[in-house]
Amino acid sequence: MAFLQKKHARGGEKRSIGWGVFRRCEGCRETLRADDLSANLEVCPSCGYHHHLSAEAWRQHLLDPGAWEEHDADLRAKDALGFVDSKSYDERILHAAQKAGVPEAFLAGSGALGGRPVQFGAFVFRFMGGSMGSVVGEKITRMFERGLERREPVILLSCSGGARMQEGTLSLMQMAKTVSALERLREANVPFLSVLLNPTTGGVAASFALLGDLNIAEPGALIGFAGPRVIETTIRQTLPEGFQRAEFLLEHGMIDLIADRPHMRATLGRALDHFVG
Numbered sequence: 001m002a003f004l005q006k007k008h009a010r011g012g013e014k015r016s017i018g019w020g021v022f023r024r025c026e027g028c029r030e031t032l033r034a035d036d037l038s039a040n041l042e043v044c045p046s047c048g049y050h051h052h053l054s055a056e057a058w059r060q061h062l063l064d065p066g067a068w069e070e071h072d073a074d075l076r077a078k079d080a081l082g083f084v085d086s087k088s089y090d091e092r093i094l095h096a097a098q099k100a101g102v103p104e105a106f107l108a109g110s111g112a113l114g115g116r117p118v119q120f121g122a123f124v125f126r127f128m129g130g131s132m133g134s135v136v137g138e139k140i141t142r143m144f145e146r147g148l149e150r151r152e153p154v155i156l157l158s159c160s161g162g163a164r165m166q167e168g169t170l171s172l173m174q175m176a177k178t179v180s181a182l183e184r185l186r187e188a189n190v191p192f193l194s195v196l197l198n199p200t201t202g203g204v205a206a207s208f209a210l211l212g213d214l215n216i217a218e219p220g221a222l223i224g225f226a227g228p229r230v231i232e233t234t235i236r237q238t239l240p241e242g243f244q245r246a247e248f249l250l251e252h253g254m255i256d257l258i259a260d261r262p263h264m265r266a267t268l269g270r271a272l273d274h275f276v277g
């Protein structure tokens with residue numbers, strides 16, 4: 001027991017020296033001060049690698065301070081299929097909520113950017129990989145509907161592994177539901193600015209994420225429907241270098257532009273100037 005305590009204490013001490021103080025860049029592998037990285041919006045000052053930024057941090061980065069009202073925060077998923085793998089779906093939701101500190105995988109609300117009212121939404125990747133189930137789909141649909149009702153541009157930040165398999169078809173139907181609401185927004189000429197973060201894949205990439213009036217990606221973001229390994233196995237060909245990365249997609253006309261994180265607010269502001277006037 002004494003040995004265990006000593007070992008535990010030593011482990012704790014070891015952790016307290018480096019834990020949370022330093023982080024390794026996923027791009028250049030350089031050791032960086034965690035404070036510096038977070039002050040730089042999680043972008044590596046040496047190589048420019050964009051690490052994950054939370055939905056809440058994005059909201060603070062992009063929107064004007066003060067003008068924020070969250071919507072539909074009380075929506076909760078139902079386990080309609082009684083889905084169980086190694087855990088039940090209910091348990092998974094509970095665990096995800098504890099880990100992410102929010103009850104679902106999408107943040108939606110009304111705010112302003114450069115003094116212009118906007119509908120803002122962002123995926124919470126830490127919540128079950130930002131997967132789109134009935135709650136996420138409903139929140140996005142309502143966001144498009146509010147944009148239409150108030151004639152306010154919609155800015156949506158996608159970061160998702162795709163549809164939430166625990167909800168089966170209910171999850172897949174969110175693709176059609178969200179896109180139908182988006183179509184009504186489009187018919188009314190209300191702009192939709194889609195921001196594609198790393199990663200934007202599966203049912204999210206295959207529905208609204210690539211249907212923006214402007215599709216803007218972050219540098220190096222992985223964007224696509226199926227993963228490269230699945231495609232290579234299916235078509236029995238080796239995929240080109242950089243396939244499904246933002247730069248490749250820009251070159252091939254799938255997205256409109258790439259904006260790095262520090263310039264994303266200015267880029268969206270200019271887009272609003274253009275679309276709204």
Ligand SMILES: [Zn+2]
Nearest residue numbers: 025028044047
């Ligand atoms: Zn780096």
